[in-house]
Amino acid sequence: MHKTWNGMIQRTTNPKNKSFNRYGGRGIKVCDEWLKYTNFKDWAISHGYDDSLTIERIDVNGMYCPDNCTWIPVKEQAINRRSTVWIEWNGERKNIKQWSDALGINYGTLHSRYYRSGMRPPELFEPVKK
Template structure:
């Protein structure tokens, strides 16, 4: 617990500390009472367990007894300024938390791709049925803009990926043209 306190004070008060710019540099401070370890210990030791980290309920607020609690590292990872927050079933939460709360039938990476890359609405991205291997949404398009349908795609035997027939044909034609245009190597 002493190491947690020491790190907290350093990142808020020491400009040479690694993460000072994210804490003290943003105006995050340690309350006067907690600048001494015995007071910090008296306020926080009752709820501490090894492996927990200190968490500020208000990420822009100061370190003080009313704004801090102990949480696990996995919970802490969800409370960062860079964490994507979404509105899910009337509550604002991290995308990962929404995925867990939905009881999703799809893995996290698939849900994230559906939401951020393909523009699906959140509920559908999290709870929609998993796609069968090698099938795409009807409205899906390849990188060159060709519409991906069951008849315009095929599954590669080697990689198992869905490929656009038009793109593969064009790439093959370019490759063959390049081979034909090269002069034969002289012995």
């Protein structure tokens, strides 16, 4: 837990940190309350901290604070990035990996159709021709 807290502090305040440009360099901060480790630790424990989880900012452009953070599995966190492309179709919003899983279409196929061919729904989701 202390490693998580320290990493959060470093990437938001230390310009020499390799991740600073993606966090502190673009204005992401840690709330005043969490600058004190014991406050962060108390929040973490009361909000389901577990060594298998990682801290997640709900709003990727928001600060690290109790109202904007939660604990989630690492695999889920990979989805919540500024670079994630969200595709809305038939009233559902998913990223390319989620659509791949839901429709049974190979991820590489959807990725290539979207980025190389510029396809969008519904054409993007048509079955692969054999």
